[in-house]
Amino acid sequence: MEIYRMELLISPCSQLLTLAGPAAPRRGAEQAELGLIVDGAVWIVDGRIKMAGPRSQVEQAVGARSIPGISAEGCVVMPGFVDCHSHPVFMESRISDFERRIKGSSYQEISASGGGILSTVRKVRAATEEELIQKTIPRLWSFLAHGTTTLEAKSGYGLNLESELKMLEAIRKLKKLTPLELVPTFLGAHEISLEYRDHPGGYLEEIINSMLPEVGRRKLAEYCDGFVGPDILTLAAAESLFQAARNYGLKLRLHADQLSHSGAARLGVRMGAISVDHLDRIGEEEVALLAESSTSAVLLPGSVYHLGLNSYPPARRLIEAGAVVALATDFNPGSSPVLNMQMILSLACTQMRMTPAEAVVAATINGAYALDRGSHCGSLEAGKQADLCIMDVPDYREIPYYFGVNHCRMVFKHGRLVCSKDSPIENVNPIGQA
Numbered sequence: 001m002e003i004y005r006m007e008l009l010i011s012p013c014s015q016l017l018t019l020a021g022p023a024a025p026r027r028g029a030e031q032a033e034l035g036l037i038v039d040g041a042v043w044i045v046d047g048r049i050k051m052a053g054p055r056s057q058v059e060q061a062v063g064a065r066s067i068p069g070i071s072a073e074g075c076v077v078m079p080g081f082v083d084c085h086s087h088p089v090f091m092e093s094r095i096s097d098f099e100r101r102i103k104g105s106s107y108q109e110i111s112a113s114g115g116g117i118l119s120t121v122r123k124v125r126a127a128t129e130e131e132l133i134q135k136t137i138p139r140l141w142s143f144l145a146h147g148t149t150t151l152e153a154k155s156g157y158g159l160n161l162e163s164e165l166k167m168l169e170a171i172r173k174l175k176k177l178t179p180l181e182l183v184p185t186f187l188g189a190h191e192i193s194l195e196y197r198d199h200p201g202g203y204l205e206e207i208i209n210s211m212l213p214e215v216g217r218r219k220l221a222e223y224c225d226g227f228v229g230p231d232i233l234t235l236a237a238a239e240s241l242f243q244a245a246r247n248y249g250l251k252l253r254l255h256a257d258q259l260s261h262s263g264a265a266r267l268g269v270r271m272g273a274i275s276v277d278h279l280d281r282i283g284e285e286e287v288a289l290l291a292e293s294s295t296s297a298v299l300l301p302g303s304v305y306h307l308g309l310n311s312y313p314p315a316r317r318l319i320e321a322g323a324v325v326a327l328a329t330d331f332n333p334g335s336s337p338v339l340n341m342q343m344i345l346s347l348a349c350t351q352m353r354m355t356p357a358e359a360v361v362a363a364t365i366n367g368a369y370a371l372d373r374g375s376h377c378g379s380l381e382a383g384k385q386a387d388l389c390i391m392d393v394p395d396y397r398e399i400p401y402y403f404g405v406n407h408c409r410m411v412f413k414h415g416r417l418v419c420s421k422d423s424p425i426e427n428v429n430p431i432g433q434a
């Protein structure tokens, strides 16, 4: 990522959320600590935070020199969102599945008639890498325009060697095509490929013996993920997959206990996964295990909402027990077509009873730790990447309160303005024009 070589002073900020604190993910009471400063300022030098604090202190440190400045009067200034779970690379929406589900069709009926995840897989397999890239670029700009500056991006719609590699190669190229920082995850074990419906074990062998070695050799992913569920990845299969993934230097994360209580969260904690995601069906035993572990609980309320369910994960119990809670969109065409983290904050508050402060922590600094980037982003502290957004509200609690709209006025990545409400997105500092 190119670093913008300049100084910038954002002052005054009506509310500055620094998220400053110890160099560790926030849990328990810390989950609500925003490092909030009324009348704050942020000084950026060469793409990094030089200082973020009370306006009088920052302006005194800048001194009499004249440097470019932006006023955030009447606004909240906060770290860019770190969205630690998404599936942004695909061809088309699944709008007809959505309509059929509303009219009462079951997941099985939709799959049997050619819909569901395998319809996304068919289109991804038929597409070229370039077509996937062109479909994904506008989505990445939309993430940025809604304040997300770092995004995890999974494969998992190829389900064979050629197409899983195609997705990951597309993600590698996409890293250079927009300012959004992408963190790649290999999700070959998203679903059993159609060719292996009668012998799922064969698909696991293909992942372990042919996909993982090539993903490792080409260094295409940081993480290996798997969807643990009765008809997809059994606990024993997930354990074999993760043991193999470690041999290629991949860190672990998994889709756990979304549709059924499978024991996947327990497996993730035992194997040292960086996160276990969804957790809609976990019990008290898993809550206690997560509270004792360093594995993050990544909650994805967008999928519960979009599927019209009310099985939201037990956020309050997790926070009160002392687990590390992060929030993400789970952006995908089947169950969670939302790329706006502000909407996720609203769902977290109204449906899971997280306070606005807890939700902001979950979507910034804890998201960063859930991607092993806690020392680079997620808070506005000296030395960290200047990834931040200016929200057009005077009080951060209005971000989840006025739901369904985009409050972002300006978004900065590495200190550079990448989106602004005042100008068309693509015309603001396009890549390569520092």
Ligand SMILES: [Zn+2]
Pocket (backbone or CB within 6 Å): 085, 086, 087, 255, 330, 332
């Ligand atoms: Zn997912």
